[in-house]
Amino acid sequence: MTETVRIRNISDLAKIAGVSPGTVSRALSDTGLISQKTRERIKALAREHDFRPNIMARNLRIQKTGAIGVVIPLGHETGQHISDPFFITMLGLLADALTEKGYDLVLSRVIPTDADWLDRFVDSGRVDGTIVIGQSDQAAVLDKVASRYRPLVVWGGHSRGQVHCSVGSDNRLGGELATAHLIERGCQRLAFFGDPNALEFELRLQGCRDAMSAAGLGGDITVFPAHLMAEAAHPDITSFLGSAAERPQGIIAASDVIAMTTLRVLAEFGLSVPDDVKVIGYDGLELTEHTFPRLSTVRQDLTAGAHHLVDMLLRRIAGEDTASVVLQPELVVRNST
Amino acid sequence: MTETVRIRNISDLAKIAGVSPGTVSRALSDTGLISQKTRERIKALAREHDFRPNIMARNLRIQKTGAIGVVIPLGHETGQHISDPFFITMLGLLADALTEKGYDLVLSRVIPTDADWLDRFVDSGRVDGTIVIGQSDQAAVLDKVASRYRPLVVWGGHSRGQVHCSVGSDNRLGGELATAHLIERGCQRLAFFGDPNALEFELRLQGCRDAMSAAGLGGDITVFPAHLMAEAAHPDITSFLGSAAERPQGIIAASDVIAMTTLRVLAEFGLSVPDDVKVIGYDGLELTEHTFPRLSTVRQDLTAGAHHLVDMLLRRIAGEDTASVVLQPELVVRNST
DNA sequence: CGCCTTTTAGCAATCGTTTGCAACCTGTTA
DNA sequence: TAACAGGTTGCAAACGATTGCTAAAAGGCG
Numbered sequence: 001m002t003e004t005v006r007i008r009n010i011s012d013l014a015k016i017a018g019v020s021p022g023t024v025s026r027a028l029s030d031t032g033l034i035s036q037k038t039r040e041r042i043k044a045l046a047r048e049h050d051f052r053p054n055i056m057a058r059n060l061r062i063q064k065t066g067a068i069g070v071v072i073p074l075g076h077e078t079g080q081h082i083s084d085p086f087f088i089t090m091l092g093l094l095a096d097a098l099t100e101k102g103y104d105l106v107l108s109r110v111i112p113t114d115a116d117w118l119d120r121f122v123d124s125g126r127v128d129g130t131i132v133i134g135q136s137d138q139a140a141v142l143d144k145v146a147s148r149y150r151p152l153v154v155w156g157g158h159s160r161g162q163v164h165c166s167v168g169s170d171n172r173l174g175g176e177l178a179t180a181h182l183i184e185r186g187c188q189r190l191a192f193f194g195d196p197n198a199l200e201f202e203l204r205l206q207g208c209r210d211a212m213s214a215a216g217l218g219g220d221i222t223v224f225p226a227h228l229m230a231e232a233a234h235p236d237i238t239s240f241l242g243s244a245a246e247r248p249q250g251i252i253a254a255s256d257v258i259a260m261t262t263l264r265v266l267a268e269f270g271l272s273v274p275d276d277v278k279v280i281g282y283d284g285l286e287l288t289e290h291t292f293p294r295l296s297t298v299r300q301d302l303t304a305g306a307h308h309l310v311d312m313l314l315r316r317i318a319g320e321d322t323a324s325v326v327l328q329p330e331l332v333v334r335n336s337t
Numbered sequence: 338m339t340e341t342v343r344i345r346n347i348s349d350l351a352k353i354a355g356v357s358p359g360t361v362s363r364a365l366s367d368t369g370l371i372s373q374k375t376r377e378r379i380k381a382l383a384r385e386h387d388f389r390p391n392i393m394a395r396n397l398r399i400q401k402t403g404a405i406g407v408v409i410p411l412g413h414e415t416g417q418h419i420s421d422p423f424f425i426t427m428l429g430l431l432a433d434a435l436t437e438k439g440y441d442l443v444l445s446r447v448i449p450t451d452a453d454w455l456d457r458f459v460d461s462g463r464v465d466g467t468i469v470i471g472q473s474d475q476a477a478v479l480d481k482v483a484s485r486y487r488p489l490v491v492w493g494g495h496s497r498g499q500v501h502c503s504v505g506s507d508n509r510l511g512g513e514l515a516t517a518h519l520i521e522r523g524c525q526r527l528a529f530f531g532d533p534n535a536l537e538f539e540l541r542l543q544g545c546r547d548a549m550s551a552a553g554l555g556g557d558i559t560v561f562p563a564h565l566m567a568e569a570a571h572p573d574i575t576s577f578l579g580s581a582a583e584r585p586q587g588i589i590a591a592s593d594v595i596a597m598t599t600l601r602v603l604a605e606f607g608l609s610v611p612d613d614v615k616v617i618g619y620d621g622l623e624l625t626e627h628t629f630p631r632l633s634t635v636r637q638d639l640t641a642g643a644h645h646l647v648d649m650l651l652r653r654i655a656g657e658d659t660a661s662v663v664l665q666p667e668l669v670v671r672n673s674t
Numbered sequence: 675c676g677c678c679t680t681t682t683a684g685c686a687a688t689c690g691t692t693t694g695c696a697a698c699c700t701g702t703t704a
Numbered sequence: 705t706a707a708c709a710g711g712t713t714g715c716a717a718a719c720g721a722t723t724g725c726t727a728a729a730a731g732g733c734g
Contacts, residue, residue, distance in 0.1 A: 061688075107432055359713075372711080
């Protein structure tokens, strides 16, 4: 109605309000000393013309973007897709946690081609901080960047001497729990499905070996570097299980997706789970509720993890130092073991 | 080594290069008239000091953000989570398509509380354009915004008279295909699992009715507004199937997730699929490969859809006009029918 | 009524680029 | 040699907000 002129910036509004731009700025941002009265008046005026201060100008001036980058490195597995259920779940949780804190989330899917991909991202100036989901095989890169760039946290495994700040479950322990469970169920010949080049998987495998030693089975476990994506893993696992001299009695999958695919291959071979072969996953994703049979797994509390990630990142942005967090994994026994 | 001074901006670099800031700007952005020689020299210098122009300043100056917003309205289903496999799949595809075009993706998950949520987002100035995934029950809001804001495209259903530009499959046809298939398999009593308040679901349901009429069955179909999230849908569907006077012979689920949950409930009731009940999903997500039995579904080509969405959005940003796109859905028959 | 303290508001610099315009070379042609 | 064209560069004004400093207004008190 009264929208005679378009208010394009803070000065326009200042003009029709009869004050200076600075005053408008102070009125709109609930900071700075300003009288209750003029603040209300200017806010009302802004609402009436539905004017919102230009964010880019604001960002430039205060040297902040109000956005957090979430980057997913697809390192040891070129074909891996962002739609991997694990990433997705994590991403959703992070989106919620960041929204709650008033940050935007800018998503970046990266295929590391050189050692500078992360430098490029963090130096791009698009974000105030960065969360990396999964170390993949890029631990060295993460450490390099972390040594000069504070606002960086990563979800994944933790190893001694690691420079970057991480949040993740105790992968070694998780592997141990899964393996001990299978052994208790009577399995002797075990196989680990997953590529140990990924740090977290390596730790899980180590846990398996520890559990086997503890049970007096030696550390002799077959390791098959299954792909992470279901489509890619399916033919692999099929040929592995088809050609194995001795079929394993128990399979520890490095992720729920791998476990789910394994279940499917076993069904196609006409093998019964858990009678012929027992399978356990890792992650505790919702999909494990919907497989047949329902999948036993090692649950990581991703909700807690996501909250830790953003809390710690914000603290680092504020200049604090933060130590890595290791969460307790939890064994979830269902029908596949 | 030679990093004696930190280069913080284009002027610093200009100083050590012995040129003016403008020249540096022209050298770094491969535009503007500048000699081959100085361009190379300055680029080399920039690389050496790994200097990257400040993006916020650039954005302010050129009045662009280089980012596209992807917003997921969680309208007719408050509990719905962003980790819904459908959203996730779409999101991943969009991330790829946008990255390819050099855009960032800022993710926003919104629970519409009033009629202005989308206005707030598009006016926030954080993005150059917006993609909305799913109309939910917010068609009116979408139309309102679309009438004044060009760079907006939405994934979802298409209805006559719709103002906003959409990309989606022919939901009515999809529903028809699914239903005709079930009828052909001998089903007479049919049920539709999904809430018709969502535009796309309404269209799918309409297709079901059309198919039934065409087969001379009348349009009499039981509609059960199942939740979208698996956890929420499970108890609902359980009580529905447990208390139904007559069990349907065929179930058309409005989404693959609903179908998957239905499968699980049926298994828990000891019913055999497809012998006792036939079930068909909608979307064609990867998860349909992993259910037991493998799920028949109506596939939408999401990859093509994502590409259409970004192409059209970029065209709209450039000032072009674009008409809505309706993709052909495809019946995928597997083991659940 | 005048002086002093506390608010409130204005001024102007700043953030770091981009870009239209003008000025400058360099080399060519008359 | 002078004029000219064409290609390079520099200058300085935006872009739109925030904020330290300062000046003015308002309020309190004797």
